[in-house]
Amino acid sequence: xxxxxxxxxxxxxxxxxxxxxxxxxxxxxxxxxxxxxxxxxxxxxxxxxxxxxxxxxxxxxxxxxxxxxxxxxxxxxxxxxxxxxxxxxxxxxxxxxxxxxxxxxxxxxxxxxxxxxxxxxxxxxxxxxxxxxxxxxxxxxxxxxxxxxxxxxxxxxxxxxxxxxxxxxxxxxxxxxxxxxxxxxxxxxxxxxxxxxxxxxxxxxxxxxxxxxxxxxxxxxxxxxxxxxxxxxxxxxxxxxxxxxxxxx
Amino acid sequence: xxxxxxxxxxxxxxxxxxxxxxxxxxxxxxxxxxxxxxxxxxxxxxxxxxxxxxxxxxxxxxxxxxxxxxxxxxxxxxxxxxxxxxxxxxxxxxxxxxxxxxxxxxxxxxxxxxxxxxxxxxxxxxxxxxxxxxxxxxxxxxxxxxxxxxxxxxxxxxxxxxxxxxxxxxxxxxxxxxxxxxxxxxxxxxxxxxxxxxxxxxxxxxxxxxxxxxxxxx
Amino acid sequence: xxxxxxxxxxxxxxxxxxxxxxxxxxxxxxxxxxxxxxxxxxxxxxxxxxxxxxxxxxxxxxxxxxxxxxxxxxxxxxxxxxxxxxxxxxxxxxxxxxxxxxxxxxxxxxxxxxxxxxxxxxxxxxxxxxxxxxxxxxxxxxxxxxxxxxxxxxxxxxxxxxxxxxxxxxxxxxxxxxxxxxxxxxxxxxxxxxxxxxxxxxxxx
Numbered sequence: 001x002x003x004x005x006x007x008x009x010x011x012x013x014x015x016x017x018x019x020x021x022x023x024x025x026x027x028x029x030x031x032x033x034x035x036x037x038x039x040x041x042x043x044x045x046x047x048x049x050x051x052x053x054x055x056x057x058x059x060x061x062x063x064x065x066x067x068x069x070x071x072x073x074x075x076x077x078x079x080x081x082x083x084x085x086x087x088x089x090x091x092x093x094x095x096x097x098x099x100x101x102x103x104x105x106x107x108x109x110x111x112x113x114x115x116x117x118x119x120x121x122x123x124x125x126x127x128x129x130x131x132x133x134x135x136x137x138x139x140x141x142x143x144x145x146x147x148x149x150x151x152x153x154x155x156x157x158x159x160x161x162x163x164x165x166x167x168x169x170x171x172x173x174x175x176x177x178x179x180x181x182x183x184x185x186x187x188x189x190x191x192x193x194x195x196x197x198x199x200x201x202x203x204x205x206x207x208x209x210x211x212x213x214x215x216x217x218x219x220x221x222x223x224x225x226x227x228x229x230x231x232x233x234x235x236x237x238x239x240x241x242x243x244x245x246x247x248x249x
Numbered sequence: 250x251x252x253x254x255x256x257x258x259x260x261x262x263x264x265x266x267x268x269x270x271x272x273x274x275x276x277x278x279x280x281x282x283x284x285x286x287x288x289x290x291x292x293x294x295x296x297x298x299x300x301x302x303x304x305x306x307x308x309x310x311x312x313x314x315x316x317x318x319x320x321x322x323x324x325x326x327x328x329x330x331x332x333x334x335x336x337x338x339x340x341x342x343x344x345x346x347x348x349x350x351x352x353x354x355x356x357x358x359x360x361x362x363x364x365x366x367x368x369x370x371x372x373x374x375x376x377x378x379x380x381x382x383x384x385x386x387x388x389x390x391x392x393x394x395x396x397x398x399x400x401x402x403x404x405x406x407x408x409x410x411x412x413x414x415x416x417x418x419x420x421x422x423x424x425x426x427x428x429x430x431x432x433x434x435x436x437x438x439x440x441x442x443x444x445x446x447x448x449x450x451x452x453x454x455x456x457x458x459x460x461x462x463x464x465x466x467x
Numbered sequence: 468x469x470x471x472x473x474x475x476x477x478x479x480x481x482x483x484x485x486x487x488x489x490x491x492x493x494x495x496x497x498x499x500x501x502x503x504x505x506x507x508x509x510x511x512x513x514x515x516x517x518x519x520x521x522x523x524x525x526x527x528x529x530x531x532x533x534x535x536x537x538x539x540x541x542x543x544x545x546x547x548x549x550x551x552x553x554x555x556x557x558x559x560x561x562x563x564x565x566x567x568x569x570x571x572x573x574x575x576x577x578x579x580x581x582x583x584x585x586x587x588x589x590x591x592x593x594x595x596x597x598x599x600x601x602x603x604x605x606x607x608x609x610x611x612x613x614x615x616x617x618x619x620x621x622x623x624x625x626x627x628x629x630x631x632x633x634x635x636x637x638x639x640x641x642x643x644x645x646x647x648x649x650x651x652x653x654x655x656x657x658x659x660x661x662x663x664x665x666x667x668x669x670x671x672x
Binding site: 252253259263264320322323325326327329331332333334466 | 519530531535536537545550554559560596
Binding site: 133136137139140143144147148153156157160161163164165168171172174175176178179 | 393407410418421425438439461467
């Protein structure tokens with residue numbers, strides 16, 4: 001009793017998450033709705049940015065989750081490679097579309113925010129560009145899952161892709177930084193700092209507290225969605241296994 | 250190992266399309282660019298290093314699925330897997346053969362194509378050096394992508410989707426090196442980064458490619 | 468030398484197809500696997516040859532004792548017959564290909580491009596590769612597909628020569644090979660039984 005690996009059993013995983021899911025979902029809902037309403041209606045407008053600043057409550061949490069989702073996939077992939085728990089591989093598969101959507105939300109809210117602030121929908125700023133590349137990694141990862149019929153083969157291949165992709169994503173991040181500084185002599189980096197930078201330093205408490213509530217809401221939402229989607233993946237996997245069993249007899 | 254390399258090179262020469270196709274594709278890209286952006290020589294010479302790097306990258310991409318797919322289809326890959334060669338050596342040799350048939354001709358032809366695009370005089374040496382150092386990484390990364398998609402019927406498009414994001418750092422440092430050299434800026438940093446990426450991928454990525462290939466073979 | 472396969476279970480596409488397969492082949496012996504299509508003969512052969520891991524059980528010999536020939540011959544059509552064989556001789560570091568050329572009567576075709584060969588001739592070239600490998604254990608999957616009667620006899624002679632030299636062979640085939648001395652193993656009794664339905668983890672695989 002007590003080993004965390006017990007939850008690698010699909011049955012146990014489904015039973016446990018079934019019990020947790022309503023609570024996590026409810027908490028996510030409360031935190032999200034509360035945080036967003038608080039942020040949108042009960043914080044003062046920024047003296048320079050006006051009300052546009054309030055998109056921060058969607059932009060920052062989604063950007064954070066875009067990276068965290070990939071991290072979670074990386075950990076899950078490693079667990080699959082080392083310990084070969086099917087639930088782990090399926091959880092990585094389940095997290096990918098969520099991470100991709102988070103990345104997309106971060107990109108779109110960034111564009112909507114950037115338009116009034118910088119006067120352009122898109123800027124080849126290092127941070128924006130890295131997120132676009134991260135989005136491409138998500139697309140490739142999901143496409144590979146979708147393309148391979150055999151579940152175990154797909155899990156193996158996507159896990160290795162996730163590992164290699166992580167290294168190249170970090171490399172790309174630095175390369176992109178280098179590349180744009182070379183062109184813009186650092187001017188856009190300051191803009192990026194103003195956009196994404198350390199919330200503790202740049203954003204006063206009036207904005208920061210609802211922002212943390214929103215971040216917590218996004219994390220809970222992510223957990224709830226991963227639970228739900230992993231359950232779906234487990235059931236789909238079992239269904240395929242049963243169909244294969246039918247064919248065998 | 251040398252036997253595998255000579256066989257792959259011989260196949261590339263005899264079957265056609267090995268050396269020629271990539272080069273022809275490179276030429277077409279270079280010819281099409283002025284049609285797309287206009288014939289103004291100032292603009293062309295400004296974008297020349299980037300276009301040449303992009304052209305090399307696309308020409309390289311074009312031939313990736315041939316690295317392993319042909320050997321997969323006719324069963325040679327199964328037989329090679331039982332041969333006394335480690336899988337890591339097989340994928341490394343395959344990458345090397347791909348570089349010799351695709352990367353090296355592109356490097357050699359790049360100065361000629363640079364003429365067509367008004368590449369500034371200061372750019373020739375850095376461009377060739379950056380391609381020479383960078384294209385091996387393209388072949389090694391491409392072999393990883395080819396190993397991932399080798400078992401798929403229509404893997405070509407997926408291969409591009411998987412490989413192109415992995416090409417980003419190489420492209421950035423390669424093109425940046427040539428561009429900086431042309432603008433008279435210091436180009437050692439991108440050169441070292443590019444060399445680092447190439448060495449790193451050559452040293453480490455064959456292990457991933459071999460692992461992936463073993464999964465696909467079973 | 469002896470090939471001992473003990474309690475081997477093999478899976479195709481993640482699903483167990485054969486379970487508890489055990490047999491022993493001694494030096495100079497051949498074993499023919501029989502069974503209906505789809506029973507898992509190819510999967511079993513690939514597992515024994517080390518191309519895929521078994522679900523459970525063990526193959527007594529390392530994979531570098533095995534030479535495998537599957538449905539595809541791995542022939543490059545633009546290379547000549549000699550070049551094709553020489554390549555495998557170089558890869559397996561055995562050197563000469565003359566014995567293989569003689570055994571499968573490929574002398575006259577030596578310099579022809581392999582792409583111009585008929586299906587049966589290609590098959591002979593593919594089997595000649597087994598001689599070239601110099602490996603003691605031949606693992607052959609449907610070796611006589613598209614061979615005419617004379618070529619089947621040629622193949623049987625080659626196998627006999629291999630066995631006489633202390634080698635052993637494991638074959639899967641539907642038709643008579645003319646190898647009267649070979650033992651036959653019907654794999655149908657080893658067909659995997661699906662795990663009980665209420666076992667969630669079991670049905671998962």
